[in-house]
Amino acid sequence: MTYAQLTTNIKKLEGQITVPGDKSISHRSIMFGAISNGLTTVTNFLMGEDCLSTISCFRKLGIDIHLEDDQVLVHGKGLDGLKEPSDILDVGNSGTTIRLMLGILSGCPFYTTLIGDHSIGKRPMTRVTKPLMEMGALIDGRNNGEYTPISIRGGSLKSFHYTLPVASAQVKSCLLFAGMQAEGTTTIIESVQTRDHTERMIRKFGGEVVVKDRSVTIQGGQSFQGTTVHVPGDISSAAFFLVAGAIVPNSEIHLKNVGLNPTRTGIIDVMKDMGADLQIVNEQYDSFEPVGDIVIKYSSLKGTVIEGELIPRLIDEIPIIALLATQAEGVTVIKDAEELKVKETNRIDTVVNELSKLGARIEATKDGMVIYGRSTLQGGKVDSHGDHRIGMMLAIAGLLCQGDVALTNKEAISVSYPTFFSHLESLIQ
Numbered sequence: 001m002t003y004a005q006l007t008t009n010i011k012k013l014e015g016q017i018t019v020p021g022d023k024s025i026s027h028r029s030i031m032f033g034a035i036s037n038g039l040t041t042v043t044n045f046l047m048g049e050d051c052l053s054t055i056s057c058f059r060k061l062g063i064d065i066h067l068e069d070d071q072v073l074v075h076g077k078g079l080d081g082l083k084e085p086s087d088i089l090d091v092g093n094s095g096t097t098i099r100l101m102l103g104i105l106s107g108c109p110f111y112t113t114l115i116g117d118h119s120i121g122k123r124p125m126t127r128v129t130k131p132l133m134e135m136g137a138l139i140d141g142r143n144n145g146e147y148t149p150i151s152i153r154g155g156s157l158k159s160f161h162y163t164l165p166v167a168s169a170q171v172k173s174c175l176l177f178a179g180m181q182a183e184g185t186t187t188i189i190e191s192v193q194t195r196d197h198t199e200r201m202i203r204k205f206g207g208e209v210v211v212k213d214r215s216v217t218i219q220g221g222q223s224f225q226g227t228t229v230h231v232p233g234d235i236s237s238a239a240f241f242l243v244a245g246a247i248v249p250n251s252e253i254h255l256k257n258v259g260l261n262p263t264r265t266g267i268i269d270v271m272k273d274m275g276a277d278l279q280i281v282n283e284q285y286d287s288f289e290p291v292g293d294i295v296i297k298y299s300s301l302k303g304t305v306i307e308g309e310l311i312p313r314l315i316d317e318i319p320i321i322a323l324l325a326t327q328a329e330g331v332t333v334i335k336d337a338e339e340l341k342v343k344e345t346n347r348i349d350t351v352v353n354e355l356s357k358l359g360a361r362i363e364a365t366k367d368g369m370v371i372y373g374r375s376t377l378q379g380g381k382v383d384s385h386g387d388h389r390i391g392m393m394l395a396i397a398g399l400l401c402q403g404d405v406a407l408t409n410k411e412a413i414s415v416s417y418p419t420f421f422s423h424l425e426s427l428i429q
């Protein structure tokens with residue numbers, strides 16, 4: 001158990017940072033690179049632990065992958081070029097890796113076992129294993145395929161029409177990977193739009209996918225061609241500095257090269273609604289995903305309601321939005337967010353417990369939380385519980401705390417943002 005003393009009670013944040021590459025897009029660039037024919041060159045790849053787990057899994061499946069600074073070269077062998085691994089694949093802490101890889105492996109006629117860390121061992125997998133078994137994959141795992149270790153023997157798959165029981169881009173993407181290897185046409189219907197990076201990447205690698213209203217249709221038997229992918233900055237990482245700039249008095253932060261895919265920008269809508277002084281500049285369409293710079297300045301904020309279709313557009317940002325709400329006048333209510341219970345931790349409980357320790361007035365509900373602003377935050381001993389987003393949220397909370405704050409399990413942050421603390425230091429005045 002290691003404790004880190006956090007920086008507290010600062011005067012202001014000022015300066016510019018370029019946020020690291022998007023985690024969702026970095027994972028997918030390796031996956032598509034591996035199943036495509038020929039070389040894929042990925043720039044601004046996120047060298048976070050989760051994405052490195054994806055690389056290590058594909059190496060064990062026989063794919064040559066070379067890392068050079070922030071560039072990755074993937075020597076793809078086509079969908080039927082993956083080989084049976086001689087060892088277990090370890091996905092570490094990464095839900096995206098295991099769920100999407102199960103989709104890819106469902107069409108591979110060999111045996112693979114996947115494991116992960118303690119947190120992965122508690123995250124539900126039936127949401128992907130059950131539909132994959134319906135398509136014809138042979139899968140087993142602890143508790144009838146619900147938990148790791150999970151073993152899979154892929155093979156010939158039947159296409160199907162499937163309505164997603166949960167709003168999840170991981171489930172949708174897993175089934176698109178299976179669908180592209182199945183006989184016939186697979187249609188996936190989602191009731192609420194989730195992030196569409198997989199759909200965009202299918203096209204980027206020369207494949208076809210038809211998106212109509214809430215249905216996504218893919219034809220089996222496609223092949224993909226290696227390409228060049230420039231990964232935009234991760235809005236989920238930028239979110240910590242967007243909130244920091246908005247709540248630390250007198251601050252002004254310029255965030256460069258932030259991905260602005262509309263399926264991910266819920267935090268921008270919410271912050272504007274709460275009265276944040278946030279401006280998007282230099283907006284451009286960087287090959288296949290929109291990007292831009294964001295300028296955030298301190299301003300007074302008011303409470304809001306966050307619910308329904310907004311939730312998947314900001315699901316990973318809810319911990320830091322909860323902190324934002326502690327500094328807004330009035331009440332903020334977050335609803336329809338049960339999915340938070342099955343992330344790296346139960347993020348309803350960890351957010352409420354950890355922020356309460358610092359003096360925030362916040363209550364858990366069955367599908368979210370209620371936050372009463374404005375709270376003066378005090379010092380305390382807090383814990384990331386091994387959840388990177390909780391660790392970063394607490395480090396930002398520390399900036400406003402009037403007493404000392406000690407953070408346990410700070411290392412978890414390197415899952416998605418290894419340079420988080422150096423970026424933070426560079427902004428502290």
Ligand SMILES: O=C(O)C1=C[C@@H](OP(=O)(O)O)[C@@H](O)[C@H](O)C1
Binds near residue numbers: 023170173195
């Ligand atoms: O597809 C993805 O890359 C992700 C989808 C989301 O998970 P769910 O699909 O479980 O909502 C998100 O929370 C996760 O961080 C990354």
Ligand SMILES: C=C(OP(=O)(O)O)C(=O)O
Binds near residue numbers: 023316
């Ligand atoms: C939930 C997350 O990731 P994953 O599901 O890939 O572990 C996250 O990054 O907040």
